[in-house]
Amino acid sequence: MATFLQQIGLLAMLSFSLGGCDSTKKEQVVYKDYDLEKPDKFNMPESLFEISGIALNQGNPDTIYAVQDEDGRLYRLGWDHPKQFNAKFSKKGDYEDVTILKNNVFILKSNGLIYNFPLSEAVFQEVEQIREYKKILPKGEYEGMFGDEVTGKIYILCKNCEQDKSKNSVTGYVLEPDKDSTQVSGTFSINVDEIKAITGKVERGFRPSGLAKNPLTNDWYIISAVNKLMIVTDSQWKVKEAYKLNGNMFIQPEGIVFDKQGNLYISNEGDDLFSGNILKFKKISR
Template sequence: MKNIYRNFLYVTLLLSIFGACACKNPANKYSSPKGYDFSKPDKFNMPSSLLEISGIAFHNGNSDTVYSIQDEDGKLFRQKWDVKKQQNMKFGPKGDYEDLAIFQEMVFVLKSNGSLYSFPFSETVKEESDQVKERKHLVPKAEYESLYADPESNKIYILCKNCPVDKKTNALSGYVFDYKKEADSLTGPVPFKINLNHIKALDNKLKASLRPSALTRNPATKEWFILSSVNKLLLVADSNWKITAAHRLNSSIFNQPEGIAFDKDLNLYISNEGDELNDGNIIKFRYLPTVKK
């Protein structure tokens, strides 16, 4: 009987230890935006050519084909979902290409120095395009990784990742351009600011700082989704850029999140750059209207 009692005490003690560990590592450390469950990813591993995948986009929101770029090669890649075989079109020399947008039957690629490359979407089926336009000196000299093109307003948005003007401030700079399809021209930019103090107000464990790696907009709610690989964060902001939610990202799922996009069914996609141990990938999160986070 003593042995049984002693064993019972051991089991009770072990359960208490495990319980204490669980309290220190709560399951709710990581959250998901409303309508999504980040604990249930559908992962699509990339081929070696897309180990350093960065921006991703869809044509008219159609998820049958994924378009992407990677950091080093001036190529636009395309492939079917869950099919590793890819085709690509060369649009520029080697460089640091960070984000991608497709709208108005045009493709736009953002370089880290703020330059924009653009070409007709019809060119994507070729091996190389001779209709590429490079736009330089659009924005102040700085580092940029986030691009979004709005098909409803014909506006193009660029966010700073690391801008001198934002140093020693709790703000993040962005720039808006108007795109005129007929003339293939951009006018602007019109600058705007995002108040980063709202991050700390939402979670006092977080800092009022941000290094965005990608940007998109929810087609239904018109909320901005701002991704940061450095901060391992996904921020949600309203149409006026007020941050309303901050979601910490689990590094075991989000290795190095560099790209983000919605499809027309409101499914959310996030691309992750790979490393020595992990393939690059795109993670799909199905839209679940009943899920509240």
């Protein structure tokens, strides 16, 4: 009998030990440049409950620019200062992202329409010098846009487009804005198989909601609210890394931007239980 009890005890200890190793392994997940479990959190005021896109001017973190997906307003506010100011640029609609390029504001509507006006107009209650670029992009649903100060180009990723098979690839478009017009000058694509090779199955295909370029590495960071995923690609759009996002922290990640120090900001639209927020992840020093 004693021998039998000893065997039971040994099995229990072994089971506990294996369980402990499993838990420890999960706790030891290390992200290459950012600890995605330890952000500084900035809860949004009620006006930005449905925050959908964020931008910084030339990577300066002093002022955060934002849009939300119902009001045609560009919001601006300081980190951890809930008082916001805004400039009306259009009527109500589904606005998904904002970027600032060469002192010009570009705002992306979900149907691919783009609004453009000088950044200097953002200090007024209503924008006057505004242009609309229609039918530049193929028919589809768009959420992610980034203006690159270095190249002078705008990069837009399709979330759900007829010409794409999101289980295989996602198409992006390169725009070169000028004073007279803005046209597509090139395309790129994200190979979903490269994501699957890292994370396994990608449910419902890959549906990106935001993208930004890391100024320190020139890598692209792309988030997906649908997939609860962040991927990292090199400058040629080859997938290098993929991180599953904690749904308790990343409620609905839709906006992404870096400051000039390489700190990462991700905005989340709110829901019935949580207000919208912006999470800041400091660059890990090595």
